[in-house]
Each structure stands twice: as structure tokens, then as C-alpha cells.
Amino acid sequence: MGSLYGALSIATGALGAEQGALDATTNNVANVNTPGYSRLQPVLVESNPIEVGSVTYGTGVSLEKLQSLRDPILQMRIQEETQQQGQLNASLTALQQTQTQFTTSSGDIGTEISNFFSSLNQISTDPTNLALRQGALTAAGNMATAFNNVANNLGQQRLSLDSNVSQDVSQINVLTGQIATLNSQIGELQGVNQDASALVDQRDVLIGNLSNLVDVSSIQSNNGLTLTTSNGTALVVGGQSFALSTQTNASGVQDIYSEGTDITDDLTSGDLAGLLQTRDQTIPGLLSNLDTLAAGLSNALNTANQQGFDLNGNAGANLFVPPPASGQGAAASMAVAITDPALIAASSDGTAGSNGNITVLAAVQNQPMAGSQSPTDYYSNIVYTVGNDVSNDTAELTASQSILSQLQDQNNSISGVSLDEEAANTVQFQNAYDAAANIVTTINDMLYTVINMDTLTV
Amino acid sequence: MSSIRVNPYPMPDLLAALEDLQQQQNTATLELSSGSSINKPSDNPAGAAQLVQITAQSSQVDSYQQSISSIGGQLSTADSTLDSVVAELQRAISLGVEGANGTLSETDRTGVANELTGIQAQLLSLANTSYQGQYIFAGTGITQPFVADPTQASGVRYDGNSGTNSVTIGNGYQLQVNLPGSQIFNGPAGADVFQAMNDLITGMQSNTGISTAVTELGTALSYVSGQQVFYGNAVDQTQSQQTYLAAQSLGLSQQENAVGAANLAAVASQVENDQIATSATLEAIGKMPQTSLFDYLR
Numbered sequence: 001m002g003s004l005y006g007a008l009s010i011a012t013g014a015l016g017a018e019q020g021a022l023d024a025t026t027n028n029v030a031n032v033n034t035p036g037y038s039r040l041q042p043v044l045v046e047s048n049p050i051e052v053g054s055v056t057y058g059t060g061v062s063l064e065k066l067q068s069l070r071d072p073i074l075q076m077r078i079q080e081e082t083q084q085q086g087q088l089n090a091s092l093t094a095l096q097q098t099q100t101q102f103t104t105s106s107g108d109i110g111t112e113i114s115n116f117f118s119s120l121n122q123i124s125t126d127p128t129n130l131a132l133r134q135g136a137l138t139a140a141g142n143m144a145t146a147f148n149n150v151a152n153n154l155g156q157q158r159l160s161l162d163s164n165v166s167q168d169v170s171q172i173n174v175l176t177g178q179i180a181t182l183n184s185q186i187g188e189l190q191g192v193n194q195d196a197s198a199l200v201d202q203r204d205v206l207i208g209n210l211s212n213l214v215d216v217s218s219i220q221s222n223n224g225l226t227l228t229t230s231n232g233t234a235l236v237v238g239g240q241s242f243a244l245s246t247q248t249n250a251s252g253v254q255d256i257y258s259e260g261t262d263i264t265d266d267l268t269s270g271d272l273a274g275l276l277q278t279r280d281q282t283i284p285g286l287l288s289n290l291d292t293l294a295a296g297l298s299n300a301l302n303t304a305n306q307q308g309f310d311l312n313g314n315a316g317a318n319l320f321v322p323p324p325a326s327g328q329g330a331a332a333s334m335a336v337a338i339t340d341p342a343l344i345a346a347s348s349d350g351t352a353g354s355n356g357n358i359t360v361l362a363a364v365q366n367q368p369m370a371g372s373q374s375p376t377d378y379y380s381n382i383v384y385t386v387g388n389d390v391s392n393d394t395a396e397l398t399a400s401q402s403i404l405s406q407l408q409d410q411n412n413s414i415s416g417v418s419l420d421e422e423a424a425n426t427v428q429f430q431n432a433y434d435a436a437a438n439i440v441t442t443i444n445d446m447l448y449t450v451i452n453m454d455t456l457t458v
Numbered sequence: 459m460s461s462i463r464v465n466p467y468p469m470p471d472l473l474a475a476l477e478d479l480q481q482q483q484n485t486a487t488l489e490l491s492s493g494s495s496i497n498k499p500s501d502n503p504a505g506a507a508q509l510v511q512i513t514a515q516s517s518q519v520d521s522y523q524q525s526i527s528s529i530g531g532q533l534s535t536a537d538s539t540l541d542s543v544v545a546e547l548q549r550a551i552s553l554g555v556e557g558a559n560g561t562l563s564e565t566d567r568t569g570v571a572n573e574l575t576g577i578q579a580q581l582l583s584l585a586n587t588s589y590q591g592q593y594i595f596a597g598t599g600i601t602q603p604f605v606a607d608p609t610q611a612s613g614v615r616y617d618g619n620s621g622t623n624s625v626t627i628g629n630g631y632q633l634q635v636n637l638p639g640s641q642i643f644n645g646p647a648g649a650d651v652f653q654a655m656n657d658l659i660t661g662m663q664s665n666t667g668i669s670t671a672v673t674e675l676g677t678a679l680s681y682v683s684g685q686q687v688f689y690g691n692a693v694d695q696t697q698s699q700q701t702y703l704a705a706q707s708l709g710l711s712q713q714e715n716a717v718g719a720a721n722l723a724a725v726a727s728q729v730e731n732d733q734i735a736t737s738a739t740l741e742a743i744g745k746m747p748q749t750s751l752f753d754y755l756r
Binding site: 095096099100102103104110111113114115117118119121122124125126127128129347349351352353354355356359362365366376377379380381383384385386387388389390391394401405408409410412413414416417418419420421422423424426427 | 496507518629
């Protein structure tokens with residue numbers, strides 16, 4: 001049976017519900033520029049009706065909860081793409097620095113190799129001319145210096161990438177610590193059925209930052225959120241975080257450890273993986289190619305010089321300091337072995353005026369050495385590889401950026417705050433509140449009528 | 459709501475678009491200022507690798523051209539020296555013919571013999587010609603090749619060697635640039651310049667065997683002329699190779715342009731398009747609603 005008090009309670013319930021809904025709107029408007037904020041939506045539900053005889057009476061509205069609108073699957077995709085982007089960004093930034101060393105210029109390795117062979121050829125026109133010989137010796141020194149510079153710069157770059165690795169690791173540790181703390185707080189709130197959406201938003205922002213650094217997989221279980229790297233190394237389990245550590249390895253750079261296990265080679269994406277890939281593969285690969293080229297040139301030119309005779313009629317010796325037998329470090333240590341231009345073995349028969357051995361020395365420029373390629377072919381391949389790596393990474397990064405921005409657009413269309421929408425909601429909730437308040441006034445009038453019924457004059 | 463909710467934050471996308479345009483303009487401006495479309499290997503990896511090859515080839519061609527101009531002086535010096543040798547020998551032959559017809563008095567013959575001795579000295583000096591401090595008829599030796607030596611039958615000793623030098627003036631193209639002096643001046647028996655001269659001088663002095671000596675000198679002359687052809691040929695070869703290398707060098711620079719030169723017209727219009735797109739984007743950002751529904755609810 002309907003009653004005035006029943007109606008009053010429905011109306012006051014409506015006042016509370018609309019006020020709560022307006023709270024959500026207010027909070028949304030307040031956080032319109034907060035990064036990572038997911039908009040709140042009031043969930044209004046019809047209260048359970050009461051059946052009296054054949055009549056069913058409604059009991060009004062209640063505000064069940066303020067729901068935070070987010071799409072976990074979309075957010076996971078965003079994390080994955082962020083990891084991809086982090087990795088590409090790290091390796092691209094490094095490679096862009098690297099490739100400047102291989103840009104054709106007045107002093108790059110390719111040009112210096114050509115210059116050396118040109119000045120070597122000039123000796124053949126006047127083999128006793130000391131100025132021409134000195135020219136070739138200087139060009140040999142310039143060629144060695146070009147190799148030294150590029151190798152040293154690559155080595156330096158490797159070390160600076162290594163210090164970035166350490167920075168990434170400490171940043172990861174800070175983030176996982178913060179995420180673990182938020183995990184416990186969220187768990188506590190949810191344990192007492194409290195809304196934890198504000199903390200969840202904060203945690204999402206931190207997971208986004210973490211994704212930029214390392215490959216993170218997140219698993220939501222009853223015990224809270226677990227974060228692991230894609231190979232399963234735990235980073236955060238509920239309220240506990242597992243810090244990564246670094247340890248200097250045999251080649252002088254930092255390996256990454258988790259709980260005593262070396263996970264350096266297991267990281268597949270994120271900034272850290274990009275840094276490691278460049279530090280451990282790309283740059284060492286380039287260095288090893290340069291070593292092959294430098295060692296090949298030094299050895300071939302030494303052999304050629306030994307086949308001839310110098311200006312004094314003595315058998316030719318080494319033109320370059322012999323490279324290490326393994327070839328490792330040959331580019332960084334390449335150096336001319338002689339300072340006396342007379343020691344260039346131009347003569348093929350021991351007579352001072354003979355130039356017969358210059359042909360043998362100059363032939364090194366076109367003869368296959370490293371990997372059955374001539375020095376120029378080999379070097380142009382290195383340039384191609386570097387350029388291609390950068391160009392591929394750039395293309396992948398562009399693709400990844402466009403995917404990420406679409407995903408973020410999509411996510412914003414779900415979680416982002418629209419001021420127009422909130423304005424409309426405000427009107428809507430305000431109108432409903434006004435209406436409910438009017439009803440309270442009406443019931444109040446009716447109650448007044450009922451209470452003063454006996455004093456009314458009919 | 460039935461319709462798909464729209465992303466309420468368009469700003470990041472617009473800013474990203476602006477950044478892209480800025481990047482494109484930077485690249486285009488660099489191309490315009492450098493005139494090259496490959497300013498770093500990633501601009502065109504295959505092209506950059508090709509440029510390395512082209513640069514190396516150009517540098518080789520340059521070095522061949524430089525070699526040709528270096529040996530040119532030596533070759534033409536040798537050629538003109540041998541011209542003088544031939545002229546001297548012809549003068550000696552006419553003197554010999556004059557002496558052989560038997561009309562000369564002894565005094566006259568002594569005069570002719572003295573003149574021939576002068577030619578002999580001149581020939582010796584020509585055989586010791588040097589170019590930029592290097593004797594050109596010493597083989598690969600560096601000391602004076604022909605030395606007057608009374609102990610020799612010809613009166614001249616060869617101190618050079620029989621070595622020859624070749625200079626690379628093209629890919630796999632080696633040009634021999636000298637003949638050893640012994641091959642020019644000490645030809646086979648009966649064609650030795652100094653021996654023939656010596657025989658003629660002796661003949662003139664003793665008035666015997668002058669005709670034989672003149673014949674011998676004629677043989678030596680035609681032998682030297684034969685050797686001189688070598689230098690003439692070498693000069694011709696360097697000249698035709700010079701033409702070939704100039705064409706090759708032109709071809710290489712055309713190739714270099716085809717691979718690496720910026721298409722200035724295209725890049726300039728690209729810059730213009732980018733500028734239009736930039737202003738359009740900026741305008742779009744400027745036109746974005748500065749107000750929301752809140753402003754109208756009063």
C-alpha cells in the first residue's frame with residue numbers, strides 16, 4: 001500500500017541519488033586534464049519494488065556505484081604498443097647517432113681509403129719522389145685515423161648506452177616499488193568494498209611508464225595485480241616488488257639480474273631491450289665488420305709491401321702495425337708502422353727507380369679480402385646496413401606511433417572526459433534533483449493537510 | 459547512447475601532426491641547402507651504399523687522370539729528346555756522306571771528325587736527359603746511365619739497367635712508360651748509336667771504312683726511330699685514355715646526381731605543401747571550440 005511517508009522516502013532517496021550522480025560529474029570536470037583519469041559514470045538502479053496484493057509499488061532509485069569507465073583489453077594493447085615503441089625509440093635514437101659516422105664526407109672511412117690508394121698510385125709516376133711517398137704515408141695515416149675515430153666513437157656510444165641501461169634499471173625499480181604500494185592500497189580498499197578507481201588510474205599511469213621501459217605482462221588475480229616480464233620474471237606480485245639489479249660482465253658492460261638470475265637476453269621490448277640490442281648486437285656487429293675491414297686492409301697491404309723493395313733496396317717490411325690475430329679491435333688500433341717514406345716498397349726488383357710493386361699494393365683496393373669483397377664493396381655494405389637499420393626502425397616506429405595514437409584515441413573515447421557531456425549531465429541531474437525536491441514540497445503540503453485535518457473547517 | 463563516443467581530446471593528435479610536418483620541413487630544408495637527397499645513410503640506404511662506390515670510382519678515375527698528367531711530361535720529354543737524337547744522327551750521316559765521297563782534304567776531314575766528336579758528346583748528353591731529377595733512359599736505375607769510357611769499344615758505358623716501369627691509367631690498364639736506354643742506344647750488333655758514331659769518327663780520321671760506318675749509322679738511326687715510336691704511341695694512348703677518363707668521370711658524376719641529388723623543384727614544392735598543411739593544422743587548432751556547453755547554461 002502506498003503511503004505519504006513511502007513517497008517521501010522515495011523522493012529523498014532520489015535527492016541523494018541525483019546528488020551522488022552530480023558528484024561523479026563534478027569529479028569528471030575537475031579531472032578533465034588529469035593524465036590517466038578514467039571518467040566516472042553514476043550507476044543508477046531502480047530499487048526493488050514492493051508488492052501489495054495485486055499492486056506493485058516502486059521504491060525509487062538508488063545510486064549503486066560510481067563506475068570508472070575503462071577497457072582493460074585496450075589498455076593492455078596500449079601497454080604492448082608502448083613497449084614496442086620504447087624499444088624502437090631507444091634503438092633508433094642510438095642508431096641515428098651511429099649513422100652520422102658513416103655519412104659520406106671529407107673524412108669518412110670510404111673517402112680515406114680512396115684517398116690512400118690514389119696517393120699510392122701517384123708514386124708509380126715517379127717512384128723516387130719523396131714528396132709523393134710522403135703523401136701516400138700521410139694518406140695511410142689518415143685512413144688509420146678514420147678507422148680509429150669511428151671505432152672509438154662506437155665504443156663511447158656503447159658505454160653511454162650502458163649507463164642508460166643502469167638508469168633504466170633504477171627507474172624500473174622505482175616504478176615497480178610504487179606499483180606494489182598502490183597494489184596493497186587498492187587491495188585494502190577493495191577488501192572493504194570501497195571505490196579504488198582513483199588509485200587504479202594512478203597505477204595505470206605507472207604501468208604505462210613501466211611499459212615504456214620494459215616488456216610487462218599484467219595478470220589480474222584475486223591476490224591483486226601481478227606484473228612480469230614477457231619471459232616470466234616477476235616484477236610485482238601484489239604488494240611486493242622485485243627489484244632488478246645490474247652486474248658488470250666480462251665485456252665490461254652491465255648485465256641485468258633478477259633474484260640472482262641473468263635476464264639480459266630475455267628482455268624483448270621496451271626502452272631497456274632497445275638499449276641492450278644496440279649495445280650488445282648492433283654496435284658490436286658494426287665494430288666487428290670494421291675490424292674485419294681494417295685487419296683485411298692492414299694484412300693485405302703488409303703482404304703487398306713485403307713483396308717489394310724500399311727506396312734503399314731493402315726488402316719491404318710491414319706498412320701497418322700487424323692487427324691482432326683474432327681481428328678484434330683492429331679498427332681501433334689500426335696504425336701505420338713506418339715514418340720514413342722511403343720504406344714504402346715501390347720497387348719490384350730492388351732498383352730505386354722501379355715502381356713495379358706499386359701495382360701490387362694498389363691492387364689491394366680491388367682485390368677480394370673480407371668476405372670475398374673488395375674493401376670498397378665491404379665498406380659500402382656496412383653503410384647500407386647502418387642506413388637500412390635506421391630506415392627500418394624509423395618505418396616501424398612511425399607505424400607503431402600511429403597504432404598507439406589510434407589506440408589512445410579509442411581509449412579516450414571510452415575513458416576521456418567530455419565537458420559538453422558533463423554539462424548535459426549536470427542539467428539532467430539538476431533537473432531530476434529539482435523535480436524530486438518539488439515532490440518533497442508537495443508531500444510536505446499533503447502531510448500538512450493530513451496533520452491539520454481536524455482543525456480544518458469544512 | 460547509440461552512437462560511438464568521440465575522443466574528447468583531439469589536441470595530442472593535432473600536435474603530433476604538427477610535429478610530423480615540422481620534421482618533413484626540416485628534412486626538405488636540409489635537402490634544399492645541401493642539394494643532396496642523401497644526407498645520412500638512412501635517407502636512402504641503397505643509394506648511400508651506391509654513393510660510396512661511385513665516390514671510390516671517381517677518386518680512382520681522378521687518380522688515373524693525375525697519373526696521366528704526371529707521366530705526360532716524362533713521355534713527351536723522351537719523345538722530343540729522341541727527335542733531337544734522330545736529328546743529330548742525320549747531321550752525322552750527312553757529314554759522313556760528305557767525307558765518304560773522297561773530295562775532302564785531310565784538314566777538312568779532321569774538321570769533320572771534330573764536328574762528329576761534338577755530335578757524339580751531344581748524343582751522350584741527350585742519352586743522359588733527366589726529367590724532374592730522374593734520368594729517363596736509365597731503366598729503373600737512378601744513376602747517370604751513359605758514361606764516357608775509353609775502355610769500351612764504343613767509348614760509352616751503359617750504367618743503367620734493363621728495367622721498365624708501368625703506370626696504371628685505367629682499371630687493369632697498365633701503360634709501360636719507359637724503355638731502358640740500352641734498348642734505344644745500344645741496339646743489336648750494327649745498330650749501336652755510340653759504336654756507329656765511334657766507327658765514323660775513327661773512319662774519318664783514318665779515311666778508311668767511312669761508307670761502312672755511314673751505313674752502320676743509318677741502321678742505328680732507323681733503329682732509334684723505331685724505338686721512338688714507342689713513346690709516340692704511349693703519348694697517343696695517354697691522350698685517348700684521357701678522353702675516355704673524362705667521359706667516365708662525367709658519367710660518374712651524372713650517376714652520382716641520379717642517385718643522390720635532390721630534386722630541387724619537387725623538394726621546393728614539398729616545402730610549400732608542408733607550409734600550407736602547417737597553417738591549416740594551426741588554423742584547425744585555433745578554431746577548436748574554446749567553449750563548452752557549460753558556457754551556454756546560464
